[in-house]
Amino acid sequence: MLNANGRIALVTGANKGIGLEIARQLATSGVHVLLGARDENRGAISADQLSKEGLDVSCVRIDVCDEESILKAARKIESEYGKLDILVNNAGIVVRGDTAPSAAPLNVVRKVFDTNFFGAVSVVQAMLPLLRNARAGRIINISSSLGSLTLNGDPNYPGYDVRLLGYNTSKAALNMLTVQLSSELKDTNIKVVSVCPGLTKTDLNGHMGDRLPSEGAAEPVRVALSDSNELSSLFRDENGELPW
Numbered sequence: 001m002l003n004a005n006g007r008i009a010l011v012t013g014a015n016k017g018i019g020l021e022i023a024r025q026l027a028t029s030g031v032h033v034l035l036g037a038r039d040e041n042r043g044a045i046s047a048d049q050l051s052k053e054g055l056d057v058s059c060v061r062i063d064v065c066d067e068e069s070i071l072k073a074a075r076k077i078e079s080e081y082g083k084l085d086i087l088v089n090n091a092g093i094v095v096r097g098d099t100a101p102s103a104a105p106l107n108v109v110r111k112v113f114d115t116n117f118f119g120a121v122s123v124v125q126a127m128l129p130l131l132r133n134a135r136a137g138r139i140i141n142i143s144s145s146l147g148s149l150t151l152n153g154d155p156n157y158p159g160y161d162v163r164l165l166g167y168n169t170s171k172a173a174l175n176m177l178t179v180q181l182s183s184e185l186k187d188t189n190i191k192v193v194s195v196c197p198g199l200t201k202t203d204l205n206g207h208m209g210d211r212l213p214s215e216g217a218a219e220p221v222r223v224a225l226s227d228s229n230e231l232s233s234l235f236r237d238e239n240g241e242l243p244w
C-alpha cells in the first residue's frame with residue numbers, strides 16, 4: 001500500500017451512497033478527501049459529518065454534467081494543492097424508463113450517458129494535469145458488472161435479465177474509457193482501473209442487495225491505495241478480474 005500521507009483525493013457523487021463511504025474510507029487511511037457533490041449544501045452536510053468523525057475532508061461543488069463546475073473545481077484544487085493523487089469517478093445514475101433495447105427511450109439512454117460516461121470523461125480531462133503532478137496518480141472508474149459485454153451474454157450471470165440499455169451501455173463505455181486512457185497513460189505514473197462495487201443497497205437501485213455502502217466502497221478504496229504492481233487487471237471486483 002502506498003503511504004497515504006499528503007495525498008489528495010477527489011470523489012465525485014460523494015454526498016451519499018458508495019461515494020460517501022469511499023470518501024470516509026480514504027480519509028480514514030489518511031488521505032485528504034474532497035467530497036464532490038452537485039448540491040453544495042448536501043455536500044457540506046456530508047463533509048461535516050465526516051469531519052465530526054475526525055476525518056480530514058472538505059467539499060467541492062461538482063456537477064459532472066456541468067463543465068463550468070468541473071473546471072472551477074479543477075482550478076480550486078490546483079490553487080490549494082497543486083496536484084491530485086486519486087480521482088474516483090463515482091457519480092452515476094439510473095433513470096426511470098431505462099429498459100430493454102427494443103423499447104428504451106433515446107432521451108433516457110442519452111441522459112444516463114451524460115452522467116455515467118460523458119461526465120466521467122469531462123472530469124478526467126479537467127483533472128489530468130493535476131494527476132500528472134502527483135507521484136503515483138490513480139483514476140478509479142466506478143463501473144459495474146452490468147457493463148461487461150461478456151457477462152451480459154452469459155445466461156448464468158445473475159444480472160443476465162437486467163436489460164437497462166442506457167445503464168449497461170454507459171458502464172461498458174466507461175470501461176472503454178478505462179482501457180483507452182490506461183493505454184494512453186502507460187508511460188506515466190498514472191494507473192486507471194474500473195472497479196465494480198457489487199450489488200449494494202443505495203438509492204440508485206431502491207436499496208436492493210445484501211451489501212452495505214461501506215462494503216461496496218472497500219474494493220475501490222483498496223485499489224485506489226494499491227501500489228502499481230497490484231493494478232494489472234483493469235476491470236475488477238473484490239474477487240478479482242472481471243471479463244470485459
Ligand SMILES: NC(=O)c1ccc[n+]([C@@H]2O[C@H](COP(=O)([O-])OP(=O)(O)OC[C@H]3O[C@@H](n4cnc5c(N)ncnc54)[C@H](OP(=O)(O)O)[C@@H]3O)[C@@H](O)[C@H]2O)c1
Pocket residue numbers: 012013014015016017018019037038039042062063064065089090091092093115119142143144145196197198199200201202203204205209
Ligand atoms: N448500488 C449498486 O448496486 C451499484 C452497483 C454497481 C455500480 N454502482 C455504481 O456506484 C456508483 C455510486 O452509486 P450509488 O449506488 O452509491 O448510488 P447513489 O446512492 O444514488 O449515489 C449516486 C451519487 O452520484 C451523484 N450524482 C448523480 N448525478 C450527478 C451529477 N450529474 N453530478 C455529480 N454527482 C452526481 C448523486 O448525487 P445526488 O445526491 O445529488 O443525486 C449521488 O451522490 C455509481 O456510479 C453506480 O453506477 C452501484
